[in-house]
Amino acid sequence: MRRHRYFTPAEVSAHNTAEDLWVSYRGRVCDLTPLMDQYRGDVLLLPIMESAGKDISSWFDPETGDVLRYVDPVTHCLRYFTPRGRFVHVPPAGPRSDWDADFGQPWWTDERYQVGLLSSKTRWIRIINTLTTQETRLEVCSEDTLAQILHRFLDYNSHASSYTWKHEGVTLDMSRTLSENGIHDDDPQLDHLRLDRDLYTPAILLYFNDDLTEA
DSSP states (O other): OOOOOEEOHHHHHTOEETTEEEEEETTEEEEOHHHHHHTTTOGGGHHHHHTTTSBOGGGBOTTTOSBOEEEOTTTOOEEEOOTTOOOTTOOOSSOOTTOOOTTOSOGGGOGGGEEEEEOSSEEEEEEEETTTOOEEEEEEETTOBHHHHHHHHTTTOTTGGGEEEEETTEEOOTTSBTGGGTOOOOHHHHHHTTOOGGGGOOEEEEEEOSOGGGO
16 A cells, blocks of 8 residues: 655745745645646735745634635625635635636645645654764654655665664664654653653664665
């Protein structure tokens, strides 16, 4: 079964321009760059642009997944609740001649924009190269397998696949997550004891296999 790709909030926040715009909401990570291109120049893009790279779950009803609504105290009609301003695909409060509802599926329910899921909990790990003694601190998703963590680490070591990954002397199963490999998340206990998480960051040791054909 194909695994979803997970992203950290920091990764989402890096996509914060009109030319490269991501947001997260209700656990999903979406690339809205095509939407920005399609409606370029439209004032209804402003709320989305202002929230580029951020989580906008507060815009939506957690039960229905639709934009939040409220009862207008004057008209007693059900209206969309958009305190940051009406945005693309949200209909106006009343009839308007310039409103075109022929856009198909609203972007917040359109899976074509989804690029992955937002991690429910990120973790910091230390990756230590025993050959060079270089140490790298890396923020990863708790849902990541070791193979996915290796893929993240390629930015720091393009030959990462040529190493055996171990923790406390045990070779790690690259198809499993950190927790599934026995590297548990101690953050709740550390916070309870008021201990510095950085002093107890788990370490993964890399042992060179002397076979660059794997890179």
